[in-house]
Every structure is written in C-alpha cells, then in structure tokens.
Amino acid sequence: MDLTPPEPETIEPPPSAQDSAKDSAKDIFFGPFGLRAGWSLLIYLGIIALFIGVGFGVAHQIKVQREHAAAIAAAHTGKHAAPLAPLAPKPDASKPQPIANIIFGELILFAGVFLLSLLMSILEHRKLSAFGLGGSHPIRRFLIGSAWGILAITLLVLTLRGFHFLAFDALLDHGTSILYWGAIQLFAFLLVGLTEEYSMRGYLQFTLTRGMVSIGNLISPRHARTIAFWIASLFTSSPLLLPAHPQRR
Secondary structure (H helix, E strand, O other): OOOOOOOOOOOOOOOOHHHHHHHHHHHHHEEOOEEOHHHHHHHHHHHHHHHHHHHHHHHHHHHHHHHHHHHHHHHHHOOOOOOOOOOOOOOOOOOOOOHHHHHHHHHHHHHHHHHHHHHHHHHOOOOHHHHOOOOOOHHHHHHHHHHHHHHHHHHHHHHHHHOOOOOOOOOOOOOHHHHHHHHHHHHHHHHHHHHHHHHHHOHHHHHHHHHOHHHHHHHOHHHHHHHHHHHHHHHHOOHHHHHHOOOOO
16 A cells, blocks of 8 residues: 655646736737737838838928028029929829839839838748748749730720720831830839739738738638738728829829
8 A cells, every 4th residue: 555645736826917917018019920910010101101201301301402502592693593493303194104214113112112021021030922922933923923914904905996995006116126115114014013012912911911810710710811811902902092002104
C-alpha cells in the first residue's frame, strides 16, 4: 500500500490587473491578422495626407517667393508687378495629354504608391507580394490579364464604331512609325493600369478585406474571406472614391 502523500496541485495565480490591462490594450491595436485594419488605414491615409500637405506647403512657399521677387523687381523699375505665369500650364481638357506627360506622371504616382506599400509591409511585417504584385505564377497571370484587357478594349472600340460613336480618320503614320507609337502607348497605359489598380486594389483592398472578415464570419464562416473581399471591393469601386482616380483622356 502506497502511503506517499500526493503532491499538491499547482494552482496558477489569477492574472493581475496590470496583465489584464496589457491584454486589453493589445486587443485594441492587434487582432488575429496583426495590426488591426482600422489602425493600418489610419497610418496609411495619414502618410498620404502628410505628403499632400508638404506638397501644398512647398508650392505655396514657392509662390510666395516668386511674388516677393516680382514685387522687388517692380519696385526697382517703378512699374506694377505683372501677373505671375503658372509654374505648370493648365492642360487643355479638349486636347489629349502629351504621351511624355502621361508616362512621367504615372511613374511618379506609381513609385509613390509602391514605396508607401513597401513601408506598410515593413511596419506590419508582411510580404510586399501580399498587396497584389507577385504571388504564384505572376508572369502567367499578367499575360492572362493582359489578354482579357485587350479583348475588352477591342470589343469596346468595335461597339463604339458599330454605333457610329467612333470614327477612324485617315492614317497619319505608316510602317514602323505605327509600331513605335503603339509600343509607347502600350507602355504608357500599362503604367496607367498599374497605378490605378495598385492604388485601389493593392494595400487598400488587402487591408479593407482583412478588416471585413468579421462581417464575413457573421454571414458565412466557411466563405468569410471571399465575402470580405467582395465587400471591400464595393468600397474601393465606390463613386465616393472617384476623386481618388486620376482623370485622363
């Protein structure tokens, strides 16, 4: 007969008020997918607002300095200061933009969105490919998407021509010149597509989707992420976000 007294049970001490406060604070900022989507979007939009504010501030400072220099020059000559010419001429809405302007503008915009997404991936400890660029079989997916895009724009052009909303004038270029300008246009509007899709369907789409997973769980736990994706897509495609889409001709 074993008369060895049983070992006393190990009783974990109840969590202290300090530990509970730490857990509560952590739950406010972090969820099952890391930093909560609301805080992520606040940081993301805050950085964008900061850069826009800096840009407007620099532009205003340049304008003030130009006005000051013009006033000094007018005082020396004894004439009234002439109106200042704008730093960049306002584009004519009735004419297409020069292709070089489109390429330069899209490169700047895409570089800004890309670098901001890279910064957020570092802050959130995620792979940059999680935001849309990359993933599995990127070249094959890119080619398939390009084929669908060409098919869609071809059907649009044919439909507009069929209903006499579009007319083809006489050829202005011939031979290799057509191929050259076609390649330039292809590159320019590839940048347009990258900028628009990565600004609306990149980090923004990803973060809104993970923020909507809880709603998806309420509707269908099995398809929660799919539901969350389409809810987020409604937001990123909303007319309320149309001012965020660059207007082009």
